[in-house]
Structure formats: structure tokens, C-alpha cells
Amino acid sequence: MDPNGKLAVVTGGNSGLGRATAEALLARGCKVVSFDLGGDAPEGADCISCDVSDPAQVKGAVEQVASRHGAIHVLINSAGIGGMGQIATADGPGDVAAIRKVIEVNLLGAINVTAEVAHRMIGNAPSGEDSERGVIINACSIASFEGQEGMTAYTAAKAGLAALTLVWTRDMSAHHIRCAGIAPGFMATPMVAFLPDDFVAELLQDAEFPKRAGRADEFARTALFIIENPLINGEVIRLDAGTRPPARTQWSAS
Numbered sequence: 001m002d003p004n005g006k007l008a009v010v011t012g013g014n015s016g017l018g019r020a021t022a023e024a025l026l027a028r029g030c031k032v033v034s035f036d037l038g039g040d041a042p043e044g045a046d047c048i049s050c051d052v053s054d055p056a057q058v059k060g061a062v063e064q065v066a067s068r069h070g071a072i073h074v075l076i077n078s079a080g081i082g083g084m085g086q087i088a089t090a091d092g093p094g095d096v097a098a099i100r101k102v103i104e105v106n107l108l109g110a111i112n113v114t115a116e117v118a119h120r121m122i123g124n125a126p127s128g129e130d131s132e133r134g135v136i137i138n139a140c141s142i143a144s145f146e147g148q149e150g151m152t153a154y155t156a157a158k159a160g161l162a163a164l165t166l167v168w169t170r171d172m173s174a175h176h177i178r179c180a181g182i183a184p185g186f187m188a189t190p191m192v193a194f195l196p197d198d199f200v201a202e203l204l205q206d207a208e209f210p211k212r213a214g215r216a217d218e219f220a221r222t223a224l225f226i227i228e229n230p231l232i233n234g235e236v237i238r239l240d241a242g243t244r245p246p247a248r249t250q251w252s253a254s
Helices: 016-027 055-069 096-121 152-175 197-204 216-228
Strands: 007-011 031-036 046-049 074-077 134-139 177-184 236-239
Touching (some): 007 016, 007 096, 016 074, 096 134, 134 216, 152 177, 177 216
Parallel strands (some): 031 046, 177 236
């Protein structure tokens, strides 16, 4: 799909991976609406305050997009929060409420937005030689496949999102709507800016090449590649420099 002249909804579009993707789409002539709760939208993008974990807010936000801008052609599910904690320790059970919060934002949030947006995409006019109506991209993670110690919440959410990528591909194929995912490794974004340098170095030591943090623009370029290549469907692309994380780090074991 050619993004020029199309409309994209980017969840979490005011920072990190979402912001970089929104900026890349704008540079290609795409109209962009960011769903976010804080920060400023990229220049040229519209922003609607929306808690993606709240189905009523999502429904209202998507209705606003439709009334302001019309048909939605691209959805980037990149809203997310972090969270660490073991499922149980000798002192007691893990914090299940905290686990639930991460899943509600990172997984159920994507489900809420996709349900509303995909429904509207079905009514889009076909576009291009393959008569596409829409593209959905899920921001997954290498934790979707190799969750480390203490990552119950994040891994549950991201593994679910990766698994749903193929399910949504199959749900939407009759309507000429594609779905794919991107599974980044450690990325230099505001969500991890607080981590100590020693911890970051340990996380990066298992990268094959290059041994550095990923950049948000690299995620954005991958998203554009998916949007513009109609044969990419049902696939989750790893973006991790060949990293296969160990079971635990010195930090999680301490």
C-alpha cells in the first residue's frame, strides 16, 4: 500500500517507536492521528487523548478519527508500558494487579483498537493493484518468544500480540486487510532511558551484530517496508541484531 494520501492511526504515537513511525508516515505524505495520554504529537499529526485499555474511550476516539478525517488505512499498535516482577517469591505471591495492568494496556489495548479500526477498514475502497483496504502492524518484542526471568506481564502481553498477528491475518484476509508484527530487541526509547548503563551493556552482550541498542527510526523503516510490500502478511519480523536473550541477567538475579 502506498501511504501517500492515506490515513494512519498510531497508538502511543507521541513517543518512542510510535512517534518515530508517525514521523516516517508523515514524511511519506500520510495523514496521522496519534492515540496517546501524554506528550506532544509529532508536527503535522493530530492527537486524540485515549486510554487504549478502555474500550469506551477507544470507540469514541475512533469515531472522532472517522468524523475528522474519514477512512483509516493503517493501524500501528505501538502503545505500551513496561513492568517487571517474578510470579512468586518466598515472601509471597507476585503482584497480579500490576501484571494485569500491563496486559490491559499492551495486549487488550491493541485488541480494543484493532477491533474498532478493522471494522471500519472493511468498508474502505480498494487501493492499488491488489485492492488492499488496510494494513495493521503490531509492535511485538523478542520477549514474545524468549521472555526472561521476571517478565510475566510483558511476555504474556507481547506473546499474545505476536500470536494474534496470524489470527488477525486470517480474520481479515477476505477483506484484503493485512496484519504483520515487528519484534524489536532492546531499543533506545524513553521507556528504558532510566536503566543503568551496566544493565544496558548486559542486555546488549548477546546481540550478534551490531552490538548496540536499536533506534526508533529503524523500527519505523521496518513498518514502512511492511506497509509498502503487499506480500508481507501474517509474519512477525524480528528486529534484534540476532539477539537471543539469556534466561536471566545479573540484575534480575540480584
